[in-house]
Amino acid sequence: MDDFLQYLFSGLTRGAVFAIVGVGFAMIYNASKVINFAQGEFVMIGGMSVVFLTAQLGLPLLAAIPCAIVATAAVGCLLQRLAIDRVRNASPVTLIIITIGISILLRGLAEIAMGKRDYALPPFSGESQMTVFGASINPQSLWVIASLLLLMLFLKLFFDKTKYGKAMRATAQNPMAAQIVGINTRFILLLSFGLSAALGAMAGILTAPITLTRYDIGVMLGLKGFCAAILGGLGNPLGAVSGGVLLGVLEALASGYLSSAYQDAVAFVIILIVLSVRPEGLFTAQGAERV
Numbered sequence: 001m002d003d004f005l006q007y008l009f010s011g012l013t014r015g016a017v018f019a020i021v022g023v024g025f026a027m028i029y030n031a032s033k034v035i036n037f038a039q040g041e042f043v044m045i046g047g048m049s050v051v052f053l054t055a056q057l058g059l060p061l062l063a064a065i066p067c068a069i070v071a072t073a074a075v076g077c078l079l080q081r082l083a084i085d086r087v088r089n090a091s092p093v094t095l096i097i098i099t100i101g102i103s104i105l106l107r108g109l110a111e112i113a114m115g116k117r118d119y120a121l122p123p124f125s126g127e128s129q130m131t132v133f134g135a136s137i138n139p140q141s142l143w144v145i146a147s148l149l150l151l152m153l154f155l156k157l158f159f160d161k162t163k164y165g166k167a168m169r170a171t172a173q174n175p176m177a178a179q180i181v182g183i184n185t186r187f188i189l190l191l192s193f194g195l196s197a198a199l200g201a202m203a204g205i206l207t208a209p210i211t212l213t214r215y216d217i218g219v220m221l222g223l224k225g226f227c228a229a230i231l232g233g234l235g236n237p238l239g240a241v242s243g244g245v246l247l248g249v250l251e252a253l254a255s256g257y258l259s260s261a262y263q264d265a266v267a268f269v270i271i272l273i274v275l276s277v278r279p280e281g282l283f284t285a286q287g288a289e290r291v
Contacts, residue, residue, distance in 0.1 A: 005135035006115040007256040013141040013210070015248020016148040020203040021225025022232065022240035023151065024196030028233050030172040031192035033092065034084060037099045040222015041106040041202055045072045046201025047213030048110055051119040061122070069201045075106075076197025080190050086190075086209060103222070120206040144206045148241065151199070155237055164191060171237065220264065229269045231274055233281025243282065 021043060028036045049068035053059045058066065083098055090098075124143050130137045158165040170178040171188045181186050203221070204213060211217070224247065232243025247267055255263035274282065 007252045009132070009135055009137050009141065011249035011252030012245065013138075013144050013248070014252060015228075015245035016144045017203050017207050017221065018224045018228040018248050019148055019241040020151060020199050020206075021221055022228030022244045023155070023237045024049025024199045025226055025229035026232075026234060026237040026240040027168075027192050027196045027199075029229070030237065031168055031186055032088075032189045034095050034099070035092070035226070035228070035234075036079075036193075036196065037096060037222065038079060038103040038106060039196060039225060040218030040220075041103050042072050042218070043111075043204035043207075043221050043225075044077060044213065044215060044218035045075060045106065046204030047121070047198075047208040048114055048119065048204075048215070048218065049201070049269075050121060050205050050208065051213065052114070054121070055119075060195075061124075061244060063206055069080075069198050072201035073194040073198040076193040076195075076200075077190055079197075080193035084184065084193070085189070103218075107215055107218070114215060116215060118212040118214045119208070120212050121205070123135025123209040138210060140206070140209045141278070147202065147206055148245075151202075152238065152241055153284045159237075159252060164188070168192060209233065224267050227271045230271055231282055237282065239281055246282075 021039060024039045024042065025036065028034055028039070030205060046068050047073065050061070050064045053064035053067055054061055079099075079102055084095065087094065087098065123138075123140045125139045128139065130139060130142075131137070152229050159169055160166075167178065167183045168188050170181075170183055171185050175185050178188075200218075203225075204217070207213075207221075225244070228244035228247050229240040230243070231247055232239030232241065234240075247270065250270065251263050251266045254266045
């Protein structure tokens with residue numbers, strides 16, 4: 001039982017990270033039908049920016065975190081304006097290739113600027129392990145899980161209560177009708193890229209004290225975030241949260257009870273099964289558009 005709880009807590013931490021990254025995929029796809037494979041690089045930029053600001057410029061962590069999130073959001077907005085917006089009528093395959101190219105570019109720039117070494121951030125609230133029912137919990141894991149819960153609350157309030165959230169939902173449903181009623185859909189697309197980049201940065205900052213960060217950390221996290229979004233329904237941000245948590249728990253259980261060598265394969269086996277059986281995702285209504 002102790003082992004199961006240990007794997008469960010580990011899976012919830014992983015799943016929370018996958019969920020945050022997956023929500024970024026879902027938000028951009030909802031607003032623009034673009035699958036942004038540069039989403040994982042936002043995770044890398046967030047973590048590496050905090051390292052740079054604290055180690056090189058001497059900023060305190062509390063000041064470096066919001067600066068890194070804003071900087072990453074600015075990168076997301078630039079990506080949308082300079083690349084995606086200019087070819088917005090291109091085919092989905094062309095847009096995907098563009099985002100992959102941008103991902104490679106951002107990774108290369110980070111490698112040139114920071115090198116290939118691993119970087120660490122200090123835990124937000126100390127390194128003393130907590131014990132719950134015989135299982136050890138890293139306090140940083142609680143920050144990750146709490147951030148996911150706050151994100152879910154933010155998404156609920158944003159989409160249901162704010163003007164921009166409702167405009168984003170309208171744009172996702174019917175861009176032409178949204179334009180007719182006066183919604184600036186170009187700005188909504190820009191907003192979706194900025195928010196998704198900020199979410200990626202948040203994931204990178206939260207995980208850096210646990211897994212370290214480096215120039216290529218966004219590759220696997222981006223792929224697993226994409227799997228989480230597909231699992232929950234690509235057009236459903238809250239579904240991506242459920243998909244990410246489920247994926248993280250299954251991966252941790254497979255790593256614990258089978259072998260850690262299989263943990264990365266679990267995500268892709270699951271996604272192949274879901275795409276074959278229920279392409280619209282587990283948490284999206286039947287009849288939704290297939291991706």
